[in-house]
Amino acid sequence: MTPRDGGCVEHPDRGPLSKVEMAALVARDIEPGSFVNLGIGQPTLVADHLPAGSGIVLHTENGMLNMGPAATGDQVDPDLTNAGKQPVTELPGASYFHQADSFAMMRGGHLDVCVLGAFQVSASGDLANWSTGADDAIPAVGEAMDLAMGAKQVFVMMSLFAKDGTPKLVPSCTFPLTGVACVSRVYTDVATFELGEHGARVVETFGITRDALAARLEVDLA
Amino acid sequence: MTPRDGGCVEHPDRGPLSKVEMAALVARDIEPGSFVNLGIGQPTLVADHLPAGSGIVLHTENGMLNMGPAATGDQVDPDLTNAGKQPVTELPGASYFHQADSFAMMRGGHLDVCVLGAFQVSASGDLANWSTGADDAIPAVGEAMDLAMGAKQVFVMMSLFAKDGTPKLVPSCTFPLTGVACVSRVYTDVATFELGEHGARVVETFGITRDALAARLEVDLA
Amino acid sequence: MKVCDTAVEALGAVEDGATVLVGGFGMAGMPVALIAALIEQGATDLTVVSNNAGNGDTGLAALLAEGRVRKVICSFPRQADSWVFDGLYRAGAIELELVPQGNLAERMRAAGAGIGAFFCPTGVGTPLAEGKETRVIDGRTYVLEMPIRGDVALIGAHRADRLGNLVYRRTARNFGPVMATAATRVVAQVSEVVDVGGLDPESVVTPSIYVDAVVAV
Amino acid sequence: MKVCDTAVEALGAVEDGATVLVGGFGMAGMPVALIAALIEQGATDLTVVSNNAGNGDTGLAALLAEGRVRKVICSFPRQADSWVFDGLYRAGAIELELVPQGNLAERMRAAGAGIGAFFCPTGVGTPLAEGKETRVIDGRTYVLEMPIRGDVALIGAHRADRLGNLVYRRTARNFGPVMATAATRVVAQVSEVVDVGGLDPESVVTPSIYVDAVVAV
Numbered sequence: 001m002t003p004r005d006g007g008c009v010e011h012p013d014r015g016p017l018s019k020v021e022m023a024a025l026v027a028r029d030i031e032p033g034s035f036v037n038l039g040i041g042q043p044t045l046v047a048d049h050l051p052a053g054s055g056i057v058l059h060t061e062n063g064m065l066n067m068g069p070a071a072t073g074d075q076v077d078p079d080l081t082n083a084g085k086q087p088v089t090e091l092p093g094a095s096y097f098h099q100a101d102s103f104a105m106m107r108g109g110h111l112d113v114c115v116l117g118a119f120q121v122s123a124s125g126d127l128a129n130w131s132t133g134a135d136d137a138i139p140a141v142g143e144a145m146d147l148a149m150g151a152k153q154v155f156v157m158m159s160l161f162a163k164d165g166t167p168k169l170v171p172s173c174t175f176p177l178t179g180v181a182c183v184s185r186v187y188t189d190v191a192t193f194e195l196g197e198h199g200a201r202v203v204e205t206f207g208i209t210r211d212a213l214a215a216r217l218e219v220d221l222a
Numbered sequence: 223m224t225p226r227d228g229g230c231v232e233h234p235d236r237g238p239l240s241k242v243e244m245a246a247l248v249a250r251d252i253e254p255g256s257f258v259n260l261g262i263g264q265p266t267l268v269a270d271h272l273p274a275g276s277g278i279v280l281h282t283e284n285g286m287l288n289m290g291p292a293a294t295g296d297q298v299d300p301d302l303t304n305a306g307k308q309p310v311t312e313l314p315g316a317s318y319f320h321q322a323d324s325f326a327m328m329r330g331g332h333l334d335v336c337v338l339g340a341f342q343v344s345a346s347g348d349l350a351n352w353s354t355g356a357d358d359a360i361p362a363v364g365e366a367m368d369l370a371m372g373a374k375q376v377f378v379m380m381s382l383f384a385k386d387g388t389p390k391l392v393p394s395c396t397f398p399l400t401g402v403a404c405v406s407r408v409y410t411d412v413a414t415f416e417l418g419e420h421g422a423r424v425v426e427t428f429g430i431t432r433d434a435l436a437a438r439l440e441v442d443l444a
Numbered sequence: 445m446k447v448c449d450t451a452v453e454a455l456g457a458v459e460d461g462a463t464v465l466v467g468g469f470g471m472a473g474m475p476v477a478l479i480a481a482l483i484e485q486g487a488t489d490l491t492v493v494s495n496n497a498g499n500g501d502t503g504l505a506a507l508l509a510e511g512r513v514r515k516v517i518c519s520f521p522r523q524a525d526s527w528v529f530d531g532l533y534r535a536g537a538i539e540l541e542l543v544p545q546g547n548l549a550e551r552m553r554a555a556g557a558g559i560g561a562f563f564c565p566t567g568v569g570t571p572l573a574e575g576k577e578t579r580v581i582d583g584r585t586y587v588l589e590m591p592i593r594g595d596v597a598l599i600g601a602h603r604a605d606r607l608g609n610l611v612y613r614r615t616a617r618n619f620g621p622v623m624a625t626a627a628t629r630v631v632a633q634v635s636e637v638v639d640v641g642g643l644d645p646e647s648v649v650t651p652s653i654y655v656d657a658v659v660a661v
Numbered sequence: 662m663k664v665c666d667t668a669v670e671a672l673g674a675v676e677d678g679a680t681v682l683v684g685g686f687g688m689a690g691m692p693v694a695l696i697a698a699l700i701e702q703g704a705t706d707l708t709v710v711s712n713n714a715g716n717g718d719t720g721l722a723a724l725l726a727e728g729r730v731r732k733v734i735c736s737f738p739r740q741a742d743s744w745v746f747d748g749l750y751r752a753g754a755i756e757l758e759l760v761p762q763g764n765l766a767e768r769m770r771a772a773g774a775g776i777g778a779f780f781c782p783t784g785v786g787t788p789l790a791e792g793k794e795t796r797v798i799d800g801r802t803y804v805l806e807m808p809i810r811g812d813v814a815l816i817g818a819h820r821a822d823r824l825g826n827l828v829y830r831r832t833a834r835n836f837g838p839v840m841a842t843a844a845t846r847v848v849a850q851v852s853e854v855v856d857v858g859g860l861d862p863e864s865v866v867t868p869s870i871y872v873d874a875v876v877a878v
Contacts, residue, residue, distance in 0.1 A: 033662075057869065059870070061545065062472070062615045063469075063615045064614070065868045066862075079614040080472075080615055081469075081615055092858035093822055093857040093858060093869065095869070096612075096617055096862055096863055097868060098617050098618065098620065098621040098622055099495075099549035099619050099622055100552070100622045103546030103774075104773060105842075107564075108774045108842060110870050131571075136534065138521055140519070140520045141519055141542055141543075141572065143544070144544070145566045146547075149565045149566050149567075149568070177571070179570065180569035283762065284689070285832050288607075301689050301832060301833040303689050307686070314640045314641035315641060317648035318646055318829075318832065318834055320829075320834050320835065320838040320839055321712075321839055322767055326556060329558035329559075329763055329783060330555075330625060331558060332653050333653075360738055360746075361759050362736070362759070363736055363737065363759055363762070364761075364762050366761070367763075367787060371783050372558060372783070398787065398788045399787045400787060550776075559767075560779075562777075562779040563776065563777035581778055581807075582777075611863065612863075646829075646864060
């Protein structure tokens with residue numbers, strides 16, 4: 001690895017990262033003892049990489065703390081699911097609560113970290129992850145806006161470029177917003193970023209240099 | 223008993239009523255199956271007159287439904303008190319909840335009746351029962367304002383005249399208000415009243431005629 | 445509170461044009477028998493408030509398919525198996541008010557708790573806050589949100605006692621306790637009705653005051 | 662979350678000028694050992710938020726008697742045995758913000774739930790709403806009420822597990838669960854700390870996320 005200006009570390013021989021590798025990176029950056037909500041989809045993979053004994057507690061917004069891994073076989077219980085409506089398990093020390101209490105927990109700023117997917121993130125931390133604004137789309141928002149505004153830190157996991165090559169880290173989101181200035185870190189297949197008032201800072205790159213990356217993005221990198 | 227204009231019933235041979243007799247009158251007028259909060263002091267006496275099998279459930283705002291009678295002897299438990307901080311008992315089918323939930327229950331209009339004491343009640347149902355406005359008094363409000371605004375019906379129990387002979391049912395309260403237009407019935411030692419947009423209507427008198435009563439009050443009786 | 449023998453009896457009268465709160469998150473806590481009773485009962489022009497807008501062809505989806513729902517207030521209508529809603533929505537045959545999930549819960553809580561309106565951080569700066577009053581309080585921007593009240597709430601719980609106290613099971617608790625506070629009439633389907641005294645008073649989640657009828661299914 | 666051996670260790674650092682939420686309704690749920698630790702710890706110029714303003718000469722009354730409290734936010738300071746508060750108040754030595762009990766609870770809940778402010782029916786037209794913004798919503802008048810946040814909350818519960826999940830006992834539950842959501846640091850005194858898994862997940866009232874330290878006394 002090569003340290004660069006702004007503290008960026010380049011990993012030219014490693015990357016682009018798989019979803020599993022990205023999940024491992026996110027897991028590495030979550031403090032022991034944190035209370036964490038993992039969004040539906042890719043972020044769910046983070047759970048597999050949380051170190052044993054870290055004391056990290058998972059929240060699921062449908063009303064539970066200390067959610068365990070996916071349920072299999074006889075463990076499956078239709079009354080015990082995660083926010084993606086998949087059967088899960090209960091760890092010792094769990095608790096159940098209703099929706100108003102669950103979202104009070106989230107919106108009151110009690111969760112340390114939530115990890116979300118995204119369509120776009122702006123350099124100032126705006127998040128767009130609930131609607132592409134397509135005319136014929138059936139809109140659905142779920143918990144996205146509550147998580148974006150509620151958790152102390154919002155981490156995003158996404159590929160940095162869409163299938164057509166368009167960057168998803170942008171100067172300003174063109175898709176409908178989920179939340180304003182809420183994302184603090186972005187984990188992608190080719191780089192990780194810290195966002196803040198200073199704008200976007202590259203923390204690490206994978207299989208690409210910081211300069212090559214900068215050339216492909218329209219955002220000014222701090 | 224003698225029915226009078228406006229449906230008033232005079233009981234010339236009975237009254238003034240004792241506090242216990244007033245409590246029995248209030249109890250008579252509470253519908254079976256009601257959820258009821260009895261205020262601190264005199265209203266507590268109402269509990270002794272609720273008919274067995276009425277299905278009336280008592281709420282205490284410190285966090286309980288289906289409160290039972292006062293605890294005695296071995297029943298006394300410092301963790302189980304009523305709103306007056308006296309030890310009470312638990313009836314089968316009880317439930318416990320915290321203060322925000324208890325007052326949500328009250329303020330959300332879920333209680334059928336609350337019974338309160340009063341310093342003054344106006345003919346339009348304004349209630350003054352938390353402060354005499356005396357300069358050197360230590361103010362305290364507790365649950366009075368929440369009960370006044372929250373219950374579907376607010377009944378007041380009080381003597382109709384203060385010790386100095388001043389009426390406590392008044393055209394307009396001079397003491398600081400607890401709630402505006404919230405009292406629907408007033409039970410006193412010499413008469414009971416229904417209050418509403420029409421003003422005060424005498425329902426029953428005890429040991430005094432309606433005319434003699436009207437002469438002692440400054441409010442116009444409907 | 446009435447313990448009923450059938451879901452239709454528990455449901456009772458529902459008027460055309462009523463607002464119906466329907467519990468459940470996906471199928472967990474979904475009051476399937478009560479929705480079937482509502483289909484049988486016949487009320488139409490309904491507004492349904494629920495987290496999702498039906499799955500597959502049964503339950504809420506069946507009610508929608510019968511053309512009985514004018515408007516859905518929900519947070520997540522689009523699901524892999526929400527084809528009934530999707531079709532109605534695309535055909536312009538159903539109205540949708542999309543509400544963030546936390547706002548949905550908190551707006552019903554407000555209705556149940558006597559709160560007239562509240563300033564909420566969720567949705568600020570997004571299309572779902574457009575046209576709504578905002579205010580900066582202590583340097584943070586909030587949107588004013590209004591209560592959501594139901595004429596009737598249909599909820600799925602685990603056990604009831606004969607007074608109507610309810611306990612739930614695991615994440616099937618979800619919207620039930622909040623909806624129970626927010627509707628004029630509250631009907632619960634449960635797995636079992638136990639005698640008074642059969643539930644631990646410390647563990648009751650929905651106190652009996654909120655419940656009008658229960659049916660064991 | 663830390664399981665501590667002493668109340669002083671559990672209490673930890675409290676800064677001068679801090680806002681301290683103190684649970685209990687009368688003596689039920691009163692965190693007596695934690696208040697004693699606060700007296701020992703020495704922080705002064707405190708704002709105390711509690712339903713009452715101390716009974717007799719111990720607990721909260723002792724903290725007041727030490728001159729350590731600048732302001733009390735409470736609903737019912739005047740009691741038969743509130744002579745310590747009464748004396749300070751009459752001497753002009755303590756500030757009082759009198760809050761209806763339901764507003765006290767709901768304002769702390771709002772702080773814990775991320776609500777910026779809420780319109781509330783209690784107190785409308787009374788001296789306690791003077792100077793506050795009002796609004797008519799659907800024909801009813803409401804007063805705008807602001808959140809109450811604590812730097813630290815001291816609560817009394819019944820049992821904790823080693824993660825900090827709490828259960829309460831009977832009406833001693835009162836303000837504990839709400840205060841636990843509304844303070845930066847939450848400390849609970851309990852009768853017993855049990856192993857993880859020793860509490861029924863359906864019956865936990867305060868989930869572990871809210872609790873920073875517990876001590877068994």
